[in-house]
Amino acid sequence: MKKIPSVQFAACLVALSLIAMGLGLMTGSLGWEWGVSWSDPIVQDIRLPRTLGAWLAGALLGLAGALAQGLFRNPLADPYLLGSASGASLGVAVALSLGLWGSASFADMSEAMQWAMRLGLTGMAFVGAWAAVLLTLLLAKGVEHTLRLLLAGVVVGVVLGALTSLLTLVFPQTLPAMQSFLLGNTSMLSGQACVLMAIVLLSSAGLSWIFSPLLDGLRLGESTAHSLGLRVLPLRIVLLAVMGLATATAVAQTGLIAFVGLVAPHLVRARFTGRSASLLVLSALMGGVLLTTADVLARGLWAPQELPVGVLTGILGGGYLLWRIHSSQMAGSSA
Amino acid sequence: MKPAYALTAQKLTVQRGSLSVLCEVDLSIHATQWTCVVGPNGAGKTTLLKAMAGLLPSTGELHVQDQDLRMLAAKDRAKMIAWLGQQEQGSDDLSVNDVVMLGRLPHQSSWVGADAQDVAQAQTWLALLQLMPLKEKSLAQLSAGERQRALLGRALAVQAPILLMDEPIANVDLPNQSDWLQTVQQLTQQNTTVVSVLHDLNLAMRADHVVLMHQGRVVIHAKPDDPLLHKALMEVFAHRIKIHRVADQWVVLPI
Numbered sequence: 001m002k003k004i005p006s007v008q009f010a011a012c013l014v015a016l017s018l019i020a021m022g023l024g025l026m027t028g029s030l031g032w033e034w035g036v037s038w039s040d041p042i043v044q045d046i047r048l049p050r051t052l053g054a055w056l057a058g059a060l061l062g063l064a065g066a067l068a069q070g071l072f073r074n075p076l077a078d079p080y081l082l083g084s085a086s087g088a089s090l091g092v093a094v095a096l097s098l099g100l101w102g103s104a105s106f107a108d109m110s111e112a113m114q115w116a117m118r119l120g121l122t123g124m125a126f127v128g129a130w131a132a133v134l135l136t137l138l139l140a141k142g143v144e145h146t147l148r149l150l151l152a153g154v155v156v157g158v159v160l161g162a163l164t165s166l167l168t169l170v171f172p173q174t175l176p177a178m179q180s181f182l183l184g185n186t187s188m189l190s191g192q193a194c195v196l197m198a199i200v201l202l203s204s205a206g207l208s209w210i211f212s213p214l215l216d217g218l219r220l221g222e223s224t225a226h227s228l229g230l231r232v233l234p235l236r237i238v239l240l241a242v243m244g245l246a247t248a249t250a251v252a253q254t255g256l257i258a259f260v261g262l263v264a265p266h267l268v269r270a271r272f273t274g275r276s277a278s279l280l281v282l283s284a285l286m287g288g289v290l291l292t293t294a295d296v297l298a299r300g301l302w303a304p305q306e307l308p309v310g311v312l313t314g315i316l317g318g319g320y321l322l323w324r325i326h327s328s329q330m331a332g333s334s335a
Numbered sequence: 336m337k338p339a340y341a342l343t344a345q346k347l348t349v350q351r352g353s354l355s356v357l358c359e360v361d362l363s364i365h366a367t368q369w370t371c372v373v374g375p376n377g378a379g380k381t382t383l384l385k386a387m388a389g390l391l392p393s394t395g396e397l398h399v400q401d402q403d404l405r406m407l408a409a410k411d412r413a414k415m416i417a418w419l420g421q422q423e424q425g426s427d428d429l430s431v432n433d434v435v436m437l438g439r440l441p442h443q444s445s446w447v448g449a450d451a452q453d454v455a456q457a458q459t460w461l462a463l464l465q466l467m468p469l470k471e472k473s474l475a476q477l478s479a480g481e482r483q484r485a486l487l488g489r490a491l492a493v494q495a496p497i498l499l500m501d502e503p504i505a506n507v508d509l510p511n512q513s514d515w516l517q518t519v520q521q522l523t524q525q526n527t528t529v530v531s532v533l534h535d536l537n538l539a540m541r542a543d544h545v546v547l548m549h550q551g552r553v554v555i556h557a558k559p560d561d562p563l564l565h566k567a568l569m570e571v572f573a574h575r576i577k578i579h580r581v582a583d584q585w586v587v588l589p590i
């Protein structure tokens with residue numbers, strides 16, 4: 001497949017982002033509407049933060065996915081690898097089970113209660129995600145051994161997942177809200193959330209860009225990275241922290257969005273070869289395009305019924321990966 | 336005056352758990368010459384090379400051109416010693432040009448990245464190693480020999496006075512081995528010190544010096560013509576080899 005230079009690729013993704021965002025502003029609870037007014041409060045207060053938020057969350061996941069795949073030298077690595085997803089889920093389950101909000105379903109609550117819940121759940125999801133990442137690092141005794149880190153991430157994921165299941169079993173009234181979190185949800189994104197995600201995205205992308213030579217070095221192996229004068233251990237800690245921050249921020253705001261972090265770097269690599277700095281930025285842009293598009297489809301496909309966005313990203317992302325596997329097998333057998 | 340030895344190790348020891356995989360090795364590598372490290376599997380050849388490159392924790396003294404290797408900053412060390420590893424595969428999605436440019440990393444700051452001089456140096460090595468027609472190809476599209484040449488280009492682009500290579504021609508056919516040999520000879524003529532680990536004893540006997548290792552120790556460090564080296568080689572390889580002189584070259588054959 002023909003490769004595209006990074007600048008053209010980035011311009012193309014920015015254009016796609018703008019188109020997807022435009023469609024996002026035109027998609028309401030009744031489906032697609034042509035000719036919406038910018039001054040419409042629904043557009044300004046609901047659709048704009050939701051669309052922008054979906055793009056930012058997707059960009060955070062795309063960036064975190066590219067970091068994970070570079071740091072672990074594994075194309076199947078995703079941002080949730082260090083247990084952040086299960087940690088965030090447990091955080092939300094704990095918050096719901098504490099009884100403050102667990103007695104009523106989300107839809108029945110007053111607006112103030114919903115805001116309070118949102119703030120509490122977001123905070124708990126963020127804390128849970130970070131706690132899980134730290135637990136993984138603790139169990140792996142640091143970041144030096146990639147395999148130990150991966151195994152620790154799997155163990156933390158399984159154990160925290162089991163605890164989440166236990167909590168929802170004991171407090172079944174938390175199930176609807178838990179389900180909304182587990183399937184991914186962009187409907188509650190606010191302007192405040194957008195500002196927070198934008199700040200995290202800019203700082204994460206900046207740090208990733210500066211320290212991306214480590215990812216370049218690691219592409220030739222750890223010894224080679226060392227031999228090139230890269231201080232592997234401290235740089236790896238910084239990039240893992242950036243990955244954890246980007247993932248935790250996105251998960252806390254939108255719940256568990258499947259496959260975006262895994263697929264975005266794959267889509268970029270299918271059309272781009274080059275240095276990791278460009279790959280990271282392009283993956284972030286691709287993640288933004290993917291999640292905004294999925295959000296538009298989730299709202300518009302079966303309007304007025306809205307599909308959970310995580311279900312859509314799961315189906316589309318899984319389908320894409322299956323197609324990649326199939327096409328690479330075909331290429332292998334015809335070679 | 337330049338020091339006679341590019342690298343010196345005294346009582347160099349590497350521990351893996353309670354096991355000493357390298358035991359108090361004393362070794363001086365002649366500057367601007369090609370030294371080849373040989374020995375049976377598990378002799379500690381790769382460990383020695385990695386320890387001398389500063390890539391493994393070790394004890395004992397280690398000097399590079401009369402400077403304490405461990406006191407050097409990571410980037411300064413990288414500019415003095417280039418490394419080409421045995422397991423260096425490279426991501427398939429990197430182009431040959433990207434790979435060679437990675438060799439310029441020690442000369443770049445994180446903030447600025449590659450400059451015109453880095454690009455020019457990379458282009459020089461691409462041309463010298465006849466990689467220009469391949470420079471836009473990804474590593475996945477290359478043959479084993481071309482791939483190895485690209486990775487050698489990466490190591491050479493560091494422009495270090497010392498080049499350490501671990502099994503650089505494993506899985507490479509004879510014409511590519513011949514090219515590699517020619518490159519090494521050119522490098523030493525241009526005042527680069529080359530140290531390589533090789534399994535192929537016939538190629539190793541073409542080096543200026545041979546270091547024979549066994550069970551984590553240096554058995555002998557000698558020129559290929561030295562009869563004591565031949566005797567030691569036969570002993571270490573359990574008298575399963577014979578060394579002959581054929582057409583002005585030493586040939587090692589299994590028996």
